[in-house]
Amino acid sequence: MTDSETETSGTPWFTGTRRRLGQYYEIGAFIGNTGSLGVSGRSSQSPQMGVRFMEHHGLITKFTVGLLAAMAASGDRVETGRTVQRTGDYEVTTVYSRRKTDGEREADREMVAGALSGEYVTEFVLYTDGLFGAGAGKADRVRGGDFYLGGNFAGPFVLDLPSIFDIGLVYSFNHASDVLFDDGHRANVEFVNFGLMVRYQVPITTLVELLAQIDLNVYGLLSSKKENTVHGTPLRLGAYLNLTDRVYLRPMLTYTTGTSGLGKLVEAGIRF
Amino acid sequence: MTKTMRTLPSLTLAALFGASICLAPARAHADDELPEKERGMYGEHLALVDITGMTASGTRRGAGDVDYTRKAGLAEFRIGGFFEEDYFKTLIGLELQVALGYQASNAYGAAPPPAMTMPGEPTPAPSAPYVDPTSGFYMRGDVAFTYGLVRWRSILPGRVVLGAGGGFEAGPRLRGGEGGQGYALLFGRLQLWPSDLLGLHLTAATTVGSYRLEALGSIDGWTLGARARFINPARDDLTQERQLEAIVGLMF
Numbered sequence: 001m002t003d004s005e006t007e008t009s010g011t012p013w014f015t016g017t018r019r020r021l022g023q024y025y026e027i028g029a030f031i032g033n034t035g036s037l038g039v040s041g042r043s044s045q046s047p048q049m050g051v052r053f054m055e056h057h058g059l060i061t062k063f064t065v066g067l068l069a070a071m072a073a074s075g076d077r078v079e080t081g082r083t084v085q086r087t088g089d090y091e092v093t094t095v096y097s098r099r100k101t102d103g104e105r106e107a108d109r110e111m112v113a114g115a116l117s118g119e120y121v122t123e124f125v126l127y128t129d130g131l132f133g134a135g136a137g138k139a140d141r142v143r144g145g146d147f148y149l150g151g152n153f154a155g156p157f158v159l160d161l162p163s164i165f166d167i168g169l170v171y172s173f174n175h176a177s178d179v180l181f182d183d184g185h186r187a188n189v190e191f192v193n194f195g196l197m198v199r200y201q202v203p204i205t206t207l208v209e210l211l212a213q214i215d216l217n218v219y220g221l222l223s224s225k226k227e228n229t230v231h232g233t234p235l236r237l238g239a240y241l242n243l244t245d246r247v248y249l250r251p252m253l254t255y256t257t258g259t260s261g262l263g264k265l266v267e268a269g270i271r272f
Numbered sequence: 273m274t275k276t277m278r279t280l281p282s283l284t285l286a287a288l289f290g291a292s293i294c295l296a297p298a299r300a301h302a303d304d305e306l307p308e309k310e311r312g313m314y315g316e317h318l319a320l321v322d323i324t325g326m327t328a329s330g331t332r333r334g335a336g337d338v339d340y341t342r343k344a345g346l347a348e349f350r351i352g353g354f355f356e357e358d359y360f361k362t363l364i365g366l367e368l369q370v371a372l373g374y375q376a377s378n379a380y381g382a383a384p385p386p387a388m389t390m391p392g393e394p395t396p397a398p399s400a401p402y403v404d405p406t407s408g409f410y411m412r413g414d415v416a417f418t419y420g421l422v423r424w425r426s427i428l429p430g431r432v433v434l435g436a437g438g439g440f441e442a443g444p445r446l447r448g449g450e451g452g453q454g455y456a457l458l459f460g461r462l463q464l465w466p467s468d469l470l471g472l473h474l475t476a477a478t479t480v481g482s483y484r485l486e487a488l489g490s491i492d493g494w495t496l497g498a499r500a501r502f503i504n505p506a507r508d509d510l511t512q513e514r515q516l517e518a519i520v521g522l523m524f
Contacts, residue, residue: 022359025419059356059364060417246360272362272421272434 013244016161016206019056019271021154023119026054028250028269034142035254035263036174036191039228041183045261046176048142050127052267061120061149069115073108076100121166123148127174140179144190146172146215148197161203170197170215172234191230191256194219201240209240232258246271316363317353320488322495322521324348326373330446330503330513340380344410346373348521354420363420367435370413375444377407406450410443414457433461439479446503446511455479471523473497481507488519495521 030052033045055061077097085092100108125146150168157163175190195218201211213236220231238252247270254263326344331337352367416437423431435458442452459477466472469492477484481504488497497519504510 019359023356023364024359024362058358272358272360272419 014206014242015245016242017164017201017203017209018161019245020152020164020201021162023057024271025056025058026052026248026269026271028052028248028267030250030265030267032252032265033263034174034176034191034265035261036172036193036230036232036234036256036259037142037176037179037189038256038259038261038263039189039230040260041181042179042189042260043182044180045263046140046142046179046189048127048263048265049130050125050145052123052125052269054124055120055122057119057121061122062116062118065118065120066112066116069112073112076105078104119151121148121150121152121168140176142174142176144172144174146170146174146193150197155200155202158203159205161206163200163202166197166199166201166213168197170195172215187228189228189230191232192219193217193231193234195233207242209242211238211240212236213238230256230259232256318351318367318523320348320350320495320521320523322348322350322497322519324371324373324499324517324519326375326515326517328513328515330511332378332511333509338380340378342376342378344373344375346371346410348519352418354418363418363423363433365418365420366415367418367437368413368415370411372409372411373443374409375407406444408444408450410441412439412441414439416457416459428464428466430462430464433463435459435461435477446513459484481510490523493523495519495523497521 028051029049031049032047034048035045037046076099078100079095079097081096083094083096085094123146127142127144129141129143148168148170150166152164152166154162155165170193172191172193175188177188178186179189180186193215196216197213198216199211199213201209203209213234215234215236217231217233220233223231225231234254234256236252236254238250241249241251243249248268250267250269252263252265252267254265256263324346326346328342328344329339330342331339348369348371350367350369352365354363354365356364358364414437416435419434419436421432421434423429437457438454439457440452440454443450445451457477457479459475461473461475463474464472471488471490473486473488473490475484475486475488477486483502483505484499486497486499488495490496499515499517499519501513501515501517503513503515505512505514
């Protein structure tokens with residue numbers, strides 16, 4: 001973090017979206033109902049509770065991405081082709097390769113260095129059966145989770161506070177068992193998303209920030225429809241209500257394309 | 273253990289954790305420093321070498337519950353440190369601990385009472401004997417990211433640290449045989465420095481199904497401590513064990 005990034009003005013209790021220029025962590029617990037499992041034939045949404053963890057420009061993701069990049073860059077040879085010969089019951093595969101050139105080795109080193117110098121935002125949302133001893137045992141409760149990995153950059157400033165664009169990959173798997181339909185039958189329902197997340201967070205004051213988010217479901221666009229499986233794209237609208245810089249409430253509305261109903265949840269959490 | 277008893281410690285910990293966070297402004301730590309003597313010890317960086325004696329008592333489940341005791345000794349090496357601060361002045365660090373120990377076989381208490389039989393009825397077959405965990409070496413390794421959440425200097429300087437990571441242990445299993453298993457690890461630590469020479473470090477840790485409490489006191493690096501480990505305390509259907517360890521070591 002640079003000196004200019006650590007500069008703050010006013011009370012140290014409220015710095016608003018300036019925090020999004022630095023490194024920090026966010027842990028929250030939420031309760032509500034999902035907006036992703038509203039398949040045709042249901043008049044109610046599945047209850048949902050769980051925990052959300054966000055690492056903002058942190059080291060865990062940096063180490064993980066750096067490790068993956070190093071694994072991808074490992075090896076001193078490049079495969080140039082392969083042939084397969086079948087003789088009776090035998091199959092012989094011949095792999096042709098060459099040594100990496102100096103330019104390719106340098107590119108590998110730059111890729112690893114770039115991965116380690118990146119600033120990432122990772123969010124992990126886990127749906128749980130219960131929370132602090134409450135809520136366990138509801139049959140059609142949402143299970144599964146959401147995972148986001150990406151980065152961010154500052155947009156236009158509002159009242160001396162930066163607005164923030166987040167962009168990244170999203171993977172979601174939500175499911176609920178024995179969901180009761182309006183005609184009385186029960187079935188399992190699931191939602192799968194693998195695609196691109198784009199979010200815009202705009203400050204109103206240091207106390208209130210609005211955010212709009214789309215989890216574009218690329219997998220859903222490319223896959224065929226199945227009964228009771230949702231492949232829609234969630235559109236989310238929410239806000240951060242900062243009680244201090246370290247304590248927040250986060251109400252969120254979610255509408256998923258191709259479903260009925262609106263998901264509503266509220267999260268309470270801390271930052272450190 | 274009742275639901276209330278299981279929930280109460282979680283709520284208490286969450287309340288303490290939340291209060292310490294809420295009461296700290298975002299940028300409250302700009303000028304603080306660690307006590308001079310703790311630098312390089314258990315301050316910004318730490319290395320602890322210690323030997324530990326352990327006595328365990330437990331209850332094996334099976335064809336009748338049987339109590340047992342066991343003794344073990346181990347050597348541990350812990351190293352870690354904080355290497356940067358985040359936006360909220362939280363210290364970000366890493367901690368690694370490895371332990372190599374040797375445990376004796378279980379010493380069992382009274383055998384399960386024989387089943388009651390009526391005169392003239394055949395005597396039931398004796399219960400299958402317990403498979404004794406083999407005595408032998410065992411090892412444990414933990415690694416965790418550490419977060420120095422809150423620290424203060426006034427009156428009694430101190431710090432609250434949260435750790436999250438995982439570990440691996442291998443050796444004789446509680447239920448018999450040998451093997452290894454990985455686990456997630458979460459811990460909270462309160463550190464107090466009454467003087468430049470004196471440090472007190474209290475740690476509460478949890479892995480899936482087990483809990484650990486540790487108290488270490490150091491005087492100019494020389495360290496004495498105790499650790500209690502509770503395995504499966506909330507599971508009446510699994511072997512339960514309580515371990516008590518005495519620790520002697522040196523921080524540097």
